[in-house]
Amino acid sequence: MMKARKIMRRLILFSFLIVLIGTLIACRQEQTDPRESIPTEMTIDERVAWWIDNLTIEEKAGQMIQAERSTNNGITGATPQDVKNYNLGSVLNGGGNRPSPNNVTGWQTMANIFRQASLQSSSGIPIIYGVDAVHGHNNLLNATIFPHNIGLAAANNPDLMFAIGEATAYEMAQTGMHLNFSPSIGIIQDKRWGRVYETLGEDPSVAMNLIDPYVTGLQSYNMAATAKHFIGDGYATFGTGIDGMLDRGNAVISQDDLYNFHLPKYEAAIQAGVKSIMISYSSLNNVRMHQYRMIIQTTLKQEMGFKGFVISDYEATNDVAGSNFEQKIITTVNAGIDMLMEPNRFAETYHAIIAGYNKGFISIDRINDAVSRILTVKYEIGLFDDLDLPSEDLRNENSLSIARQAVRESLVLLKNDQALPLQKSENLLVIGPGSHDIGIQSGGWTITWQGSPGKITEGTTILEGIQQQTTGQVYTSLADLDKVDKVILVLAERPAAEWFGDSPDLSLNGRTAYQENIDLLVALSAIDKPLIVIMVTGKPLLLTDYIDHIDALVMAFLPGTEGAGVADVLFSDFDFKGKLPYTYPRFLSQAADTMLKPNYNPDDYLYPFGYGLRYNNS
Numbered sequence: 124m125m126k127a128r129k130i131m132r133r134l135i136l137f138s139f140l141i142v143l144i145g146t147l148i149a150c151r152q153e154q155t156d157p158r159e160s161i162p163t164e165m166t167i168d169e170r171v172a173w174w175i176d177n178l179t180i181e182e183k184a185g186q187m188i189q190a191e192r193s194t195n196n197g198i199t200g201a202t203p204q205d206v207k208n209y210n211l212g213s214v215l216n217g218g219g220n221r222p223s224p225n226n227v228t229g230w231q232t233m234a235n236i237f238r239q240a241s242l243q244s245s246s247g248i249p250i251i252y253g254v255d256a257v258h259g260h261n262n263l264l265n266a267t268i269f270p271h272n273i274g275l276a277a278a279n280n281p282d283l284m285f286a287i288g289e290a291t292a293y294e295m296a297q298t299g300m301h302l303n304f305s306p307s308i309g310i311i312q313d314k315r316w317g318r319v320y321e322t323l324g325e326d327p328s329v330a331m332n333l334i335d336p337y338v339t340g341l342q343s344y345n346m347a348a349t350a351k352h353f354i355g356d357g358y359a360t361f362g363t364g365i366d367g368m369l370d371r372g373n374a375v376i377s378q379d380d381l382y383n384f385h386l387p388k389y390e391a392a393i394q395a396g397v398k399s400i401m402i403s404y405s406s407l408n409n410v411r412m413h414q415y416r417m418i419i420q421t422t423l424k425q426e427m428g429f430k431g432f433v434i435s436d437y438e439a440t441n442d443v444a445g446s447n448f449e450q451k452i453i454t455t456v457n458a459g460i461d462m463l464m465e466p467n468r469f470a471e472t473y474h475a476i477i478a479g480y481n482k483g484f485i486s487i488d489r490i491n492d493a494v495s496r497i498l499t500v501k502y503e504i505g506l507f508d509d510l511d512l513p514s515e516d517l518r519n520e521n522s523l524s525i526a527r528q529a530v531r532e533s534l535v536l537l538k539n540d541q542a543l544p545l546q547k548s549e550n551l552l553v554i555g556p557g558s559h560d561i562g563i564q565s566g567g568w569t570i571t572w573q574g575s576p577g578k579i580t581e582g583t584t585i586l587e588g589i590q591q592q593t594t595g596q597v598y599t600s601l602a603d604l605d606k607v608d609k610v611i612l613v614l615a616e617r618p619a620a621e622w623f624g625d626s627p628d629l630s631l632n633g634r635t636a637y638q639e640n641i642d643l644l645v646a647l648s649a650i651d652k653p654l655i656v657i658m659v660t661g662k663p664l665l666l667t668d669y670i671d672h673i674d675a676l677v678m679a680f681l682p683g684t685e686g687a688g689v690a691d692v693l694f695s696d697f698d699f700k701g702k703l704p705y706t707y708p709r710f711l712s713q714a715a716d717t718m719l720k721p722n723y724n725p726d727d728y729l730y731p732f733g734y735g736l737r738y739n740n741s
């Protein structure tokens with residue numbers, strides 16, 4: 124009897140234990156996929172609110188961080204395991220960070236590994252994967268590389284802008300990317316800046332014309348675009364930046380100019396629905412933008428009503444006030460930055476946010492604001508759904524023809540003493556550092572961060588475009604000079620990005636250019652054959668000393684991979700359309716003059732803003 128009762132009690136206890144273990148396993152499963160507890164009929168706002176109620180402070184801190192994808196060649200970055208462990212909200216591939224093999228499959232595999240890692244984190248919230256696709260999906264081999272923005276400002280064609288944005292988004296979508304650190308919508312002042320080519324020129328009204336279609340196009344295919352760099356990035360004063368030059372320096376901007384010329388561009392981007400805004404490395408009136416709470420939290424978010432997320436620039440926290448990293452992170456978060464681009468120090472950032480919260484320096488409201496914005500964007504672009512990537516379709520006819528059209532429309536004819544158009548029967552010498560080089564004509568942010576000369580990706584050089592379209596002989600050596608009717612000299616800048624591209628003197632053979640530019644220009648100025656000069660440069664390098672020897676002058680900026688667009692116009696199958704997007708200085712002392720300057724006198728410059736000839740000037 125006693126024995127039977129004992130067995131009975133053991134049985135009950137045993138079944139109780141089984142039930143308990145079962146329940147625990149069930150709960151555990153629920154924990155690994157918390158999304159399933161969100162009622163399906165909820166709106167995005169309700170879902171986001173649900174997360175805010177249910178995420179731990181650690182999970183929230185993780186969402187606020189963007190780390191770089193770790194590579195085996197130099198970038199410490201984050202591994203998929205880190206993404207899982209820290210609940211990281213985002214991963215980026217910075218300039219030149221590309222998987223091996225560098226093709227659509229390689230990118231898809233990489234993106235998927237990181238996405239799966241995020242889905243296995245304690246929150247299960249998917250990452251948003253970011254990349255700089257600033258003139259096409261430029262880290263990807265064989266992507267279509269469009270002209271850099273400065274050429275698109277010369278073209279000033281809103282429909283074209285939309286088409287370029289959409290084609291870029293399409294190639295990004297193929298590779299599983301969802302966040303593009305583009306468009307750069309800054310306007311410039313000093314032409315010595317290394318990032319001139321990334322901007323829309325010096326006239327805010329050109330920028331205003333292009334921002335809406337560009338943002339809209341870039342946000343096709345569930346992409347999030349990023350308007351950058353907020354604010355005044357192109358207005359830094361020479362001497363205040365890195366190495367005593369310009370990039371990341373201090374911009375002096377009056378309150379009037381800020382409200383009349385600079386902020387409206389961001390209003391236009393917000394109107395267009397831009398999902399993210401990146402803060403500038405530069406300072407505004409001596410305050411580092413990354414700590415400028417009044418402009419970010421008050422002006423941008425409250426007054427201008429920006430609802431997307433604000434992202435910091437690459438390791439920009441380093442430059443803000445604070446005696447240690449934790450303090451700097453606290454300052455940056457409190458300034459209103461929602462996502463911290465901390466490529467390598469993501470773990471420290473994570474602990475700094477948590478410590479800042481625990482010590483009472485960062486409020487829960489600020490954290491919830493940041494996380495809500497990030498999650499809202501993630502819902503809006505469908506990251507919580509099963510992703511269905513378009514299959515590989517690079518170098519398709521549509522994208523290539525948009526790029527070629529963009530090249531044609533971006534060309535600006537500055538001078539023409541009957542040297543152009545070319546006849547298809549003429550014999551030509553085509554020479555110069557930019558004449559036959561995909562890397563040079565594409566510039567910085569192509570395959571690598573800085574870009575590089577050489578056949579770094581698929582495309583058509585300017586020389587090849589001419590060869591394809593002529594019946595005459597095309598020579599490429601000075602030794603053949605006597606055989607030709609006309610000379611086409613393609614002067615160029617070296618590919619460069621950010622401060623590496625700052626040029627203290629804008630000279631043709633200076634820090635950012637080639638000695639060969641001057642050597643060839645001098646040699647060819649002495650001959651009496653029509654000399655056509657094409658500039659493959661982001662900046663207006665000084666030409667004043669040589670201009671009288673040049674019969675025709677064309678600004679081609681950085682046209683990208685579809686160089687045949689240049690020949691289309693040289694042979695007059697199409698007319699020139701582009702207008703100079705900045706003032707072309709006659710002297711170095713005019714480098715920072717713009718059309719916004721009071722008493723701007725067009726006659727003072729080699730070519731004024733907006734200048735551009737056509738074959739048919741009627």
Ligand code: BGC
Pocket residue numbers: 216217218255304351436437621
């Ligand atoms: C640049 C940004 C870029 C970021 C990520 C920074 O150095 O200033 O324009 O989006 O790196 O590559």
Ligand code: BGC
Pocket residue numbers: 216217218219220437572
């Ligand atoms: C990255 C770029 C980034 C730069 C900032 C580079 O290592 O590749 O994406 O813009 O650092 O300094």
